[in-house]
Amino acid sequence: MAAAVPDRIAALSAGRGLVFGCDYNPEQWDRSVWPEDVRLMKQAGIGLVAINIFGWSSINPAPDVWDFSALDEIIGLLHASGIRINLGTGTASPAPWVTARHPEMLPVGADGTVFQQGGRQGYCPSSPLFRAYAADVVTHVVERYGDHPAVSLWHVSNELGCHNALCYCDVSAEAFRVWLRERYDDIDALNRAWGTTFWSQRYSDFADVRPPAQALSLRNPGQMLDFQRFSSDEQLALYRAEAAILRERSSIAVTTNFMVTAHIRNLDYWTWAGDMDLIANDHYLDRRLDDARGELSFAADLTRGLAQGEPWLLMETSTGAVNWQPYNLAKAPGEMRRNIASHLARGADGICFFQWRASTQGAEKFHTALVPHAGEDSDQWREVVELGALIDRLGEVAGTRVAADAALFFSWESWWAAENEGRPSEALTYLGQVHAAHAALSDAGLTTDVVRPGADLEGYRLLIVPALHLISDADAAAIARAVEGGAVALITFFSGIVDEEDRVRTGGYPGAFRDLLGIRSEEFAPLRPGEVVTLTDGTTGTVWSERFAATDAEVIASFVDGPAAGGPAITRRTAGEGAAWFLSTQLSRADYAGLMTRIAAAAGVAREQGAGPDVEIVRRVGDTGSFLFVVNHGSTDAEVTASGHEFVTDAPATGIVPAGAVRIIKEDV
The missing domain is CATH 3.40.50.880 (Class I glutamine amidotransferase (GATase) domain)
Structure with a gap:
């Protein structure tokens, strides 16, 4: 990695310990709302704000037209309030004029369907046209803000490969052939690797190879495996191209938000991790699973693995329901705190939410936010303020590592x-x-x-x-x-x-x-x-x-x-x-x-006494002490044998963790 991860995350908190942040889309709101947003951010304890994630069409609304006035203003407001900025490159989705001018860069599905503009990530990841336009956007952004004192982190694109990881267009096909030539050097090696003597699939030239699109029967598994590898590498190449532009003109840390979660499988993040200045992940409870809470814990442990055991940043999560599952269920009272405690217990040194203020238009208007549609006079907002205060009290946890045998x-x-x-x-x-x-x-x-x-x-x-x-x-x-x-x-x-x-x-x-x-x-x-x-x-x-x-x-x-x-x-x-x-x-x-x-x-591995299917117990250890996280997901009280200061109640630990409660104990030596 380019720098020590704890130092990178510590820089985001301005020395306060853990990071508490959010994703902010000020372009969705009238300028008159912005000062109020900043005031509420300070009230909640927000210290890091991600902006310009989907900013392409705002800063580059037409060919050769650039307008940074709104972005300048919001960066100035945040900076004046001491809030640090996670600045997006703005390339997550191209402006409509780009794909209207170049429909050949639109992605193609396995069945030949051309996916039109109107959603997000509407581009072929191998398209040289898209890459050139994206590089131009990144160059303009970094040249304008690369030295700004409020900018503390570069956010490349957004959830790369979430929707367009696998593209089967002709451009992707040619890029796949180039990748295969580099991997195998000669066609005989490819034939051996794929076992192409089966079903008369033997190739005589790389030029004859295509992506494993939809077929009449079962497809070649070796070909499908290599196409997965290629597709992961192509998305990583997008990240590397933008990161190279940023690093040439700025010394600020660079990362992107991984999607270590059950429903995303197309990117091999083990091969990505070394390119990140810090590891960041997006995670939302997947209610389609039998054990959504258990999947969260696994995802957090895997994210820590990608960070090589060092602390990491939760770049996105939700206060309550999301908008993209068949049944978008609300979180129960206290569930948000339990979710966040699980991420913190398993190595996160920063907690950020999507998004700051709930949208009133667009595909995500029913995705919950720190400021809900109901506004400040709501249980959800009060829970957010309480969480911000807890994260502030947990500053000593920053930089500690999870103990695991x-x-x-x-x-x-x-x-x-x-x-x-x-x-x-x-x-x-x-x-x-x-x-x-x-x-x-x-x-x-x-x-x-x-x-x-x-x-x-x-x-x-x-x-x-x-x-x-x-x-x-x-x-x-x-x-x-x-x-x-x-x-x-x-x-x-x-x-x-x-x-x-x-x-x-x-x-x-x-x-x-x-x-x-x-x-x-x-x-x-x-x-x-x-x-x-x-x-x-x-x-x-x-x-x-x-x-x-x-x-x-x-x-x-x-x-x-x-x-x-x-x-x-x-x-x-x-x-x-x-x-x-x-x-x-x-x-x-x-x-x-x-x-x-x-x-x-x-x-010879000792277990944590009191842990079980409903009680999650994890310990973080470092120079500042030993911290025991106990998350009671059950309906009855739990008992733990630990003494010390408890942060949630801000009082000495009692050993009792009430049903649905969280206890975070700095253990007595």
Whole structure:
């Protein structure tokens, strides 16, 4: 990274500790509202404001026409009030005149549909025309504001790839071919990687390759995997192009807002993280999930992983309902505070909301904001002011790090490959398995770092490898070395099956982990929807079973019934100073937490007493002390064994966390 992350975030808070901020769209409001907005921001404790995110058509309303008067004015107002600015490059969506003049830059879907202007991100990410126009906008913005004392952070574009990550137009096709030539050098290497002898798909020239658009049958999985990689790289190239212009003319930190969340899967942020001066993420509760709160906790841990354990910035979240889900549910009283406490507990040093004032027009007019349609005389505004005061009291937490002895492996490439067409069961979803493992860790009172395959595993005593379908031999060997050195690993079904070219490892599943686990599987035995199997230890499983033999492993539990009845279900093998466990079914949530507790104890990893499915407990530690975050999502009071000063009540800790409450305790030494 270009600079130490804690220093970058500390600069955004003007030395006050944690950052409290928002996204502001003053162009949606009459100028007479702006001074009142700034006054209310000060009342709420807002210290960082993101502006000009969608500013293209305001500052560049027509070809060769530039108007910065409104932006100058709002920057002046914010600066005069001591509020720092996260300045957008304005390139998130092109002005209508751009695509009207150049319809050839519009994105194309897999079915050939040309997506017209009128929404956002209406451009092909590979379009040289779009990139040239965007570079011109960025140049004008940085030349005008690059030295402004209020500007503390550059915000490149916005949620890159949210809508247009995959484009199948002719420009994208040519860019894909260029990418493939650089990756494979010669066409024979591409043919080997994609296994093109299947279905007469062999290529004789790169010029014949196209993106894997909609087809009559199942498509080539190797081609689809590479197109995902290419598409992630193209979006990263957009970021790099804008960042290069900014860094040439400014010394201010540069970043963009990631979308580490359940419904965005097209960008491999492991390959992006090193380009960011600080890691920032947008996260909204996804009510379509069975466990939206658990997904939030996982996303926060993964964001911290991208930040290499350093503090990070929550760039966007909501006070209440969003506008883009089928059912946009309001948050319950106290739920916003619980959500924010989870992000802070898991490493965020800054909390920012979308948006400042709820819009009265446009697609997001029913998206909640810090200032709701009801105005100041509302429970929501009062809750915002209380949150701002709490964040101000938590200044000592800034710069501390989350304490974790466990590592949970996560890979976007494995996500893409595991959910490709023609897989053994559509009930098996990669993210579903990752979320289940993370929930089991949390329910067992265990905090985990989320790491990429190939990460440095020194210091981790517990390694969790859920459904890591795609992994290289080198990265699998690193896990084996960590186990032999004393770590305990839990590896679950569908892991290690294919290499980085999506080629199945022969000789028996689970491929790359077969020797470490001491097992050999001949056939997957996925379960039907709703089918439940019983294990000899009394636990139950769904989704998956497997017919395998324990060649050099102890059988911990076997299947009582189902397609693998009589065969092993859970095994353990000693390897060097450590041990490797294998789980071949999706245990119920309670059973999974029980297994995780057992394995963690074997690894010598202590659990947080009092944690469970409804009680989230995470500790942050640093030079300023040890801070215990307890979030009670349940309907009954919880008890924790901690003493010290409690920040929410601003009083000594009592050990009792009421139902629905948050307690943040600076622990006595």
